[in-house]
Amino acid sequence: LAKTTQPISMDSYEGQEVNITCSHNNIATNDYITWYQQFPSQGPRFIIQGYKTKVTNEVASLFIPADRKSSTLSLPRVSLSDTAVYYCLVGDIETGGFKTIFGAGTRLFVKA
Amino acid sequence: AAGVIQSPRHLIKEKRETATLKCYPIPRHDTVYWYQQGPGQDPQFLISFYEKMQSDKGSIPDRFSAQQFSDYHSELNMSSLELGDSALYFCASSPYRAEQSYEQYFGPGTRLTVT
Numbered sequence: 001l002a003k004t005t006q007p008i009s010m011d012s013y014e015g016q017e018v019n020i021t022c023s024h025n026n027i028a029t030n031d032y033i034t035w036y037q038q039f040p041s042q043g044p045r046f047i048i049q050g051y052k053t054k055v056t057n058e059v060a061s062l063f064i065p066a067d068r069k070s071s072t073l074s075l076p077r078v079s080l081s082d083t084a085v086y087y088c089l090v091g092d093i094e095t096g097g098f099k100t101i102f103g104a105g106t107r108l109f110v111k112a
Numbered sequence: 113a114a115g116v117i118q119s120p121r122h123l124i125k126e127k128r129e130t131a132t133l134k135c136y137p138i139p140r141h142d143t144v145y146w147y148q149q150g151p152g153q154d155p156q157f158l159i160s161f162y163e164k165m166q167s168d169k170g171s172i173p174d175r176f177s178a179q180q181f182s183d184y185h186s187e188l189n190m191s192s193l194e195l196g197d198s199a200l201y202f203c204a205s206s207p208y209r210a211e212q213s214y215e216q217y218f219g220p221g222t223r224l225t226v227t
Contacts, residue, residue, distance in 0.1 A: 043202045043218025044155060102155045
């Protein structure tokens, strides 16, 4: 499983766009990139997943450059309720989908 | 929509006692995962099951065991409890690779306190 590196924490203000970058230099050909969000004392919640280029859903966008050695989670116009820990996970769905390794996530603080 | 159910939600045990945590996955989800999250820590993968067979193992202590039953619910059995076992225990479920997704659906967790 590829190791991931994210910033420990980030601050933002309501209404701003937040970009959290994750480095995964050892990503393998079959690996997908997945992001989870976790609020205190709650289970992580799936946000978005991608393999290459750009993926967008109603919550966020995920940008993945051609070399796939990093990825950026983009949260448009954050609100106070987006204050949470965000985890970047990298793994092979086919052979590694049963073992999910959460690294050190990014603690996002959204201020009024 | 149905979610993952965990019971009990809170559990207080003394050192050296045993505890059993239960997880009921979302209907038609055949894969179950267990995680441990200590205070201020990131979730640690313990073990997973697919179709009632252990599929992968993480940092699960030998004092812990788990299984998945014919109705797909799972139980995590913890013996000789130690103070360090105090944590939130999450169960998650997913459909097996059918949707080519890493998306796991997490339950609300069981907060275990060992005194």
